Amino acid sequence: MALPMQRCCARLRALTLPWPAAGYHARPRAWGLDRIYKPDPSDPETKEWHKGPAYEAKLYGRFGSASGVNPESLWPNQEQLRAIEEEEREWFPGLREMLNRVEAKEREMLRLKQERDKLIAANMAKMPQMVAEWRRAKRDAKQKARDEKARKERLLAQAREKFGTNVDFRSPKFQELLKDLEKEEKKKMKAKKRKQKEEEREAMEAVLSTPTANTQPTAPVSDSSV
Template identity: 65%
Template sequence: MAAPMHRCWTRLRSLTLAWPAAGYHARPRVWGVGGVYKPDPNDPKTKEWQKGPAYEAKLYGRHGAASGVNPAQLWPSPERLQQLEAEEKEWYPSLQEMLDRVEAKERELQKAKEEKERIVAANLAKMPQMVADWRREKRELRMKQREEKERRERLLAQAREKFGLHVDYRSPKFQEMVKELEKQEKKRKKLLKRQMREEAAAGVSAAASGPATEGAS
């Protein structure tokens, strides 16, 4: 009975395994005091995450004094403690700080809203004047266009009287005549403005001398 079972087991093992047994032998763990596994930091085969104070803190948190770790070494230095406090203050603000930030943001949004409403109200208040200015500019533009049209027609009529019916407005003679008439028109307007200023000044001086004469009488 035992022989057939042995032959069956041998045949089954030869079918499932290409060789009789594995050649791997795991390195035995180094157990410290109290049965706690503590890797040797000087061993080059020790992983990096199993070195340093972070892993020692993990061992002490799991096994306590049985880990053989001195808890005084786990406390951060003053410089590291200040750094941790700064990081905590930056990334984990207090409730009051978060409320202050929310209130400041709400005040900023409210201020921006009030400023926008003020600008809209000011623009609405200016709207009638803006419409009136636009209409006035349109009237002035139409007036200028009409005056320019009348001026061209007048110049063309004068050119026809001088050069005949068939006048080319692009001819040098026509251009020279236009320049001469424009000079005369500028002189006439300048003289008219001077006369108006002189008449206004004479009226002011007459009005000023009138009360003085009455007072003297």
């Protein structure tokens, strides 16, 4: 039954109207555009966003002088104006200040680049010497390792001569003997170095005490005019 009635209403609308019309009808607004809603600030039920100069500025921007808002009250006072100016100076600097900052940053970057280039040039100049020192240190390390290996083999040979070939290297007696041999060898090396230093000192004293060949006694000069 409902379907035939809908078809009948659609045909009637098509006959009475020159264009198709929708069947939806919106409810009218509680207050139209010609009415300005100005809440009472003293009313406890008034919302916070309906109070203050921000809402009044919104009303004045929408309805103009019909809103009843005094435009002079929307301007900031002296204290608010100083706060706005300070905020603008902090967060929105002028063009000259921004250019000065950019120039200072570029100068700092140029200075750092020049210092880096100088450091690279100095290191490149030192590169041959550094490579030679590295190779010399490598040779010294290899020679030290060979000397240490030869010393250990010599100590082991001395220990084998005393204990024999069939000896346990992990035995406490063998380890103690190795320590004694190492101490004895260190003493010999210290005595050798001490003797070498004494010989060098004696040679230096002998050189200093010997007069040079060019030094001869000078004869008194006679004055022929006397």
